[in-house]
Amino acid sequence: MANQIYFEDIKVGTEMPKLVKGPLIKLQHVIYAGASGDFNPLHVDDDFAKAVGMKDGVIAHGMLIMGFVGQAITSWIPKKDLKRFGVRFAGKVTDKKTQGGLNLITCEVTAVDETGDVKVTGSFDAALPTKG
């Protein structure tokens, strides 16, 4: 649960805290398939995954990794302040402005595996309260 963060606490260049997840186990792919309704066999059936060219078998749902990134964001910024969240299937604050009465920050996020290979890049906007 994120503590309230105020607009004054954030500077352009502020880095969000890292969240480490995993190691991923196959059971998690099955649980995620059931929770999300995405039953693409590429994520749960090793034989199928190998047949379509994944030499190590099943791969994680991209949306599960986006879910991890969502967890990283809402562990730092309360969910209720989150206004936009998008990913591309490489985190710092890239913009900070007051617009239309909202105090907006824009932050980049990246999900990488243990070898440093980038899995997801994205960004989010949050509207934060001020201390005043």
Added chain:
Amino acid sequence: MADHSKVGKEYSAVRWEVERGKIRELVRAIGDPDPVYVDRNAAMKEGYKDCPVSPTFLTVPMMWSSSMPGVITDLAINFMMVLHGEEEYEYYQEIYPGDVITATPKVAAIEEKTNKSGKKMDMVTIELLYVNQRGEKVAKARSLLVERK
């Protein structure tokens, strides 16, 4: 290849009642221990009316209703060649257990691009507007599908 004549087409709306258990199931699958998604009292203490849905919950109605696979089929996109390129959400209001959400998919754009190695791809953007039972816009989703040719 994707049927370029379908840009602008709207598909039938998906109507979805948000269940408390489904919110809990998704955060459990992600491994997010935040109590606001599962404990109403914890959520109310943080200023929510009830447990809010987590940031990527908007995918759940679309997958469980088979709406997204239906759109892909209608656009004549080859399932074996399609990749999920991007996903973006805009959040206007919280979604709570018991809300009835209506989501309407629309083909926002189909563009052909050529990658560095000269291979052609169709970039298909699907937009979804999510409206609650009071007619209030709660969120918007944008999915970019990439079909390799």
